[in-house]
Amino acid sequence: MIWQFATRYFWAKKSTNAINIIAWISVCAIAVGTAALFIILSVFNGFSELVASLYSSFYPSVKVMPAQGKQIYLEPSTLRKIQALPGVVHFSEVIEEKAVLSYNNEPTIAILKGVDSNYIYVSGVKDKIVRGKYETMVEGMPEGVFGSDLEGAMGIDMTRSDIPVTVYVPRPGAGATALPEEALNSDVLFPAGAFAIQQDFNTQYVITHIDFLRRLLSMQPGQMSALEISIRPHASDRDVQKSLQLMLGNKFVVQTRFEQNQSLFAIMQTEKWVVYLILSFVLVIAAFNMIGSLSMLVIEKQKDVTILKAMGANDPLILRIFLAEGLLIAGFGALIGFILGFTICVLQQRYGILKLGGTSFLVDSFPVSMHFQDFLLILMTILGIGLAASWYPARRAARQSIELKAS
Known part of the structure; x- marks a missing residue:
């Protein structure tokens, strides 16, 4: 009514x-x-x-990082347990380190990201290649995939990939008063391609092989900056996060993609x-x-x-x-x-x-x-x-x- x-x-x-x-x-x-x-x-x-x-093309679904310091070490047995967790599809060991890059005697500060062969299953960087190709190691020679803006700023010509880029990173244990040649490790890598995702990545990152960075930083096998993990399409990142945190303990920080970009x-x-x-x-x-x-x-x-x-x-x-x-x-x-x-x-x-x-x-x-x-x-x-x-x-x-x- x-x-x-x-x-x-x-x-x-x-x-x-x-x-x-x-x-x-x-x-x-x-x-x-x-x-x-x-x-x-x-x-x-x-x-x-x-x-x-x-x-999501650059950041993984779940990331394992150290609670303190810059490095973590995971035993092969631990990695096998992680792979066996419900929801986990692939994982990739990665190392990130700031470095000075020199191309045609022009120095530039960038972030080197060393990755293993599983990285293409964890991120979508390979699908974002705009020039050249995605290669991090060819016949033992390290190669790099540059952010498109960084490539332009350094004046790299992908058609002339035979010109190397010299990489300088701090030598572990070198004191502040050491001479430049004693304080830095250096090596070369060759440009292989360029990716375009987002300006924050395009202007800073160079992706190369993890063994190249381990050698430069004098790191042992199993040492890494983080472990990046991809999960199944319908799996819950929160459930995987809880399982990983319970397995690894409080010496590790496990973050979802949202938490990696929380701000x-x-x-x-x-x-x-x-x-x-x-x-x-x-x-x-x-x-x-x-x-x-x-x-x-x-x-x-x-x-x-x-x-x-x-x-x-x-x-x-x-x-x-x-x-x-x-x-x-x-x-x-x-x-x-x-x-x-x-x-x-x-x-x-x-x-x-x-x-x-x-x-x-x-x-x-x-x-x-x-x-x-x-x-x-x-x-x-x-x-x-x-x-x-x-x-x-x-x-x-x-x-x-x-x-x-x-x-």
């Missing part, structure tokens, strides 16, 4: 046309706010997934929530139209309220009728907004209508990804705002006194 009264009040023609106009303005304002919120959150989701896909993903989530709050305030402002519309409706329906109370309707029933009216306005506006927002998002996904400016982006148009949880969040927000906006007019209608005049 409550919804029957609310629906009738919503669609019925009012004695004053302004009440209808204000009611439909309220619906339109909520619809526009809903569509804007849905579209912007979907764009944020699209950018988040794009960044995550870029970082980045935290900033992106914070930005999304800030935008959600700002647009929610816009919906709150739009809800003031609802207050005006419902207040005028209460005045319009004073006679109906009086009759209902004379027939035995109590104050809570009257309150619920006008609260339902407010929810009907908010819900109808939300429905139109969701249809509009969904249509725009689908068109953007298929045709890329709204383009990104410039030519340096990895995608031409704004990425969009619609999530069901965003739909629920927006719906609950709108219904909550609609309920709050209709509370005062509904309470006023419920408190209206009965005034029956004798004929």
Whole structure:
């Protein structure tokens, strides 16, 4: 019965046309706010997934690192146990070290990342090669895959890969007062290819063979900076993380891909929530139209309220009728907004209508990804705002006194 009264009040023609106009303005304002919120959150989701896909090409699903220091040592028996864990597919031993690279007598600071043959199964770097090929060791000669920006900064010509790059790294145990030739180990590697993933990686990293770095750093077999692990598509990285931490103990730190980039993903989530709050305030402002519309409706329906109370309707029933009216306005506006927002998002996904400016982006148009949880969040927000906006007019209608005049 409550919804029957609310629906009738919503669609019925009012004695004053302004009440209808204000009611439909309220619906339109909520619809526009809903569509804007849905579209912007979907764009944020699209950018988040794009960044995550870029970082997943370089960062592993799970990473084992030392709790203290720069190196870890894992016995072959421990590695076999790790391989046997549920969810683990491949692992790669890696060493990272800052080095000075010299090409044509031009020095550059970079990060050398030594990897083994399993690295191509742990990361997607091999699929991001833009020039040359992915090679880290050929017939005992170390080769390097350079970040594309680093390659350009050093002036490396991949068509002339016979020109070596000289690598200098700190010699372990050398004191601060040692002569330069005593403080550094040096060797050469040959450029093999260039990868392009993301600027942070493109400007800093050179991927080479782990044996080359072990020799330069005087490290023993089994010593590494980290163990990078890939997991099965439907396996839980949290479950693998817990199993590894339990096996290895507190001398090791086990991180998921999210934890390896926690600050980045935290900033992106914070930005999304800030935008959600700002647009929610816009919906709150739009809800003031609802207050005006419902207040005028209460005045319009004073006679109906009086009759209902004379027939035995109590104050809570009257309150619920006008609260339902407010929810009907908010819900109808939300429905139109969701249809509009969904249509725009689908068109953007298929045709890329709204383009990104410039030519340096990895995608031409704004990425969009619609999530069901965003739909629920927006719906609950709108219904909550609609309920709050209709509370005062509904309470006023419920408190209206009965005034029956004798004929």
